Amino acid sequence: MDELYLDNIDEYVNDHNKIVTYKWLSLTLGVHVNTAKQMLYHYLDHKRKESSAQLHATYLVSGKFVDNGQTSHKVSVVREEQLEDFKAKMSLVVSVHVYSVQKALLKDSGPLYAVDYDAVKDNLKNCSRYSAIRCASAVPMSSVELQQAREVQQAPTPEPENKKAGMNGDTSPVLKSSAKPPKGIMGMFANKSAPKSQDNSKEMKPEKKEDAHDIEAPKSKPVAKVNPVANFFGTQTSKKPEKTVKEEEAPQSSSRAAQQHERSKPEEKQETVAPVEPQKDTKKDSRSKTKRLEDSDGEEEKMEKKKRRRIKKPEPDSSDEDVIPDSPQPVVTREPSSPSPKKEVEPDRHSHPSSSEMKIRKRRRVMKSHTFVDDDGCMVTEKGYVSESYSESEDDFKPSKQASRDPIKAKPSSSSKEDEKKTQKKASANSNKGTKQASIMGFFQKK
Amino acid sequence: MTTLTRQDLNFGQVVADILCEFLEVAIHLILYVREVYPSGIFQKRKKYNVPVQMSCHPELNQYIQDTLHCIKPLIEKNDAEKVVVVIMDKEHHPVERFVFEISQPPLLSIRLLVTDCCLCFHSSDTLLSHVEQLLRAFILKISVCDAVLNSNPPGCSFTVLVHTRDAATRNMEKVQVIKDFPWIVADEQEVHMQEPRLIPLKTMTSDIVKMQLYVEERAQKT
Numbered sequence: 001m002d003e004l005y006l007d008n009i010d011e012y013v014n015d016h017n018k019i020v021t022y023k024w025l026s027l028t029l030g031v032h033v034n035t036a037k038q039m040l041y042h043y044l045d046h047k048r049k050e051s052s053a054q055l056h057a058t059y060l061v062s063g064k065f066v067d068n069g070q071t072s073h074k075v076s077v078v079r080e081e082q083l084e085d086f087k088a089k090m091s092l093v094v095s096v097h098v099y100s101v102q103k104a105l106l107k108d109s110g111p112l113y114a115v116d117y118d119a120v121k122d123n124l125k126n127c128s129r130y131s132a133i134r135c136a137s138a139v140p141m142s143s144v145e146l147q148q149a150r151e152v153q154q155a156p157t158p159e160p161e162n163k164k165a166g167m168n169g170d171t172s173p174v175l176k177s178s179a180k181p182p183k184g185i186m187g188m189f190a191n192k193s194a195p196k197s198q199d200n201s202k203e204m205k206p207e208k209k210e211d212a213h214d215i216e217a218p219k220s221k222p223v224a225k226v227n228p229v230a231n232f233f234g235t236q237t238s239k240k241p242e243k244t245v246k247e248e249e250a251p252q253s254s255s256r257a258a259q260q261h262e263r264s265k266p267e268e269k270q271e272t273v274a275p276v277e278p279q280k281d282t283k284k285d286s287r288s289k290t291k292r293l294e295d296s297d298g299e300e301e302k303m304e305k306k307k308r309r310r311i312k313k314p315e316p317d318s319s320d321e322d323v324i325p326d327s328p329q330p331v332v333t334r335e336p337s338s339p340s341p342k343k344e345v346e347p348d349r350h351s352h353p354s355s356s357e358m359k360i361r362k363r364r365r366v367m368k369s370h371t372f373v374d375d376d377g378c379m380v381t382e383k384g385y386v387s388e389s390y391s392e393s394e395d396d397f398k399p400s401k402q403a404s405r406d407p408i409k410a411k412p413s414s415s416s417k418e419d420e421k422k423t424q425k426k427a428s429a430n431s432n433k434g435t436k437q438a439s440i441m442g443f444f445q446k447k
Numbered sequence: 448m449t450t451l452t453r454q455d456l457n458f459g460q461v462v463a464d465i466l467c468e469f470l471e472v473a474i475h476l477i478l479y480v481r482e483v484y485p486s487g488i489f490q491k492r493k494k495y496n497v498p499v500q501m502s503c504h505p506e507l508n509q510y511i512q513d514t515l516h517c518i519k520p521l522i523e524k525n526d527a528e529k530v531v532v533v534i535m536d537k538e539h540h541p542v543e544r545f546v547f548e549i550s551q552p553p554l555l556s557i558r559l560l561v562t563d564c565c566l567c568f569h570s571s572d573t574l575l576s577h578v579e580q581l582l583r584a585f586i587l588k589i590s591v592c593d594a595v596l597n598s599n600p601p602g603c604s605f606t607v608l609v610h611t612r613d614a615a616t617r618n619m620e621k622v623q624v625i626k627d628f629p630w631i632v633a634d635e636q637e638v639h640m641q642e643p644r645l646i647p648l649k650t651m652t653s654d655i656v657k658m659q660l661y662v663e664e665r666a667q668k669t
Contacts, residue, residue, distance in 0.1 A: 017588075017591055017594055017595060018591075019587075019591060102591065102594070103591070103594035104590075104591040104592070104593040104594035105593060106590070106591075107479070107480065107486065107593075108491070108498075108500065109498075110491065110497065110498035110499060110500065110590065111587055111590040111591065113497060113498060114497035114498070114583060114586065114587045114590070115587065117496060117497055117583070118580060118583065118584075
């Protein structure tokens, strides 16, 4: 019975030409990971003595490593040939064990991850059943606690939305000089943007350095103190650093990686001032990714759009430069969202021409495409309405422009989110889909 | 008598999209694993939630994309029987052929199948993630194919062949999908190999596509 596992592993490695990692073996055979590691070691030993087929192995080495006077704990997966070298470099070797056994010489570590991916995915609920890492306080949240956590997350967002609605409502009946309310509102925006960047820069720094969590706790506290309460999102920002401190202090035994993840979550919450939008985006993401079958609209026209876009590209590029903003007056009713610069580009472009037209000039809505390089280095072309100086009166134009701005904002944000996930091909196809309506209207408008 | 509705055409395009994406990743991976190009031009990227190696060289990428762009219409109409990545030595004799045999169930059964799948899978999410899992297994198999193949001689190059029907070839000539990217009928020498050894790698059967990958290897490579 005890020797049966040798045959099993032999079958996986030689007959099926699989990569057998200890994690995969423990999940497949239903044994504790340490048992799986020993099994692999014995198998390797056995085969090496027989010297039959050529096998390659990778090892996991973890221990203390001194680099320029700084000691750190290093965990690495190394090839067998590099094992002794690596062990010699470490000041203290805490653990060494077989990570995987395979027939092929692996050129990179990618397949090792791929092997475990499906095994873990199939056993997602109990993937740590055979694991040796235990934490008594790491218990899944009950449904009650989960709901509470969700409510807390959603509570801060209705606050700023209500305040904003209150502000907008207050401006109209106010009989004071018109300078004051805009100042107050613009002051809110100015205050909001400055401390937000301070927050981000201060919180980014502790994340990048590999300091102990003791240092990080006092750092996040002063951040809350420095920002004045007159800050539009003052209450929100003072809450969040406190939250991070609490979360950091509580699970002392949790790993550093988990802490950084937690810290990055509140950061993300801070940045997404209107988290409703990103949630919509992720929903749109999953929708567009997985329910492609149901997109009956865009498929046929996609090919035509691709061809049409190629021809169209040179034209808009030249005419884009004609829309020169006269004066950068910010628009009052603008939504205080758009953390990423590219989202701000579009509203700025929309707002600039509108505010400058005091003379009797005509304006019209034209569909322009804007090409730029986003964070991943992918070229993205986005289409949107831009008001060119053509129409007859300002007042008639504003409401229609505002109405069009919001859907256009949602579309570029959804396409920008998708860009980060998909390849260039898909990015262009999806941005095409998102602005499909616009292109049809543009066709008629241009006439 | 079935009239093709818009739904059917879209489904065919979806399958073609999935397959062409997969073929792009597979070709890059084959070039990396078989060392056709130096590993320095490859970069780790993510596909199907696992790391894969893709080349950064723009001309190589453009060539592969153009090739697949031309193949896509054939796959849409289920005209492409096999897509073959041939690795040739300096004298342009093939040393290895990675054959992707593709077959799709006919459209009528796909339409019925989609409704069935929606009933039993409860959403197309499950269907697509199932396909993703199968494609991931293909990627993994290509990564370890080193073990069953002999190493290639230095200075190899590659090309892509498509086995299709006569009518499709004539259509392709009529409608040049990409300008300045002509397809020609392959030479006998490129298609047939002396003393090939057949090594099956992976087979996949799903509701929307069936694919088989095997390698034909020349017995003596040098």
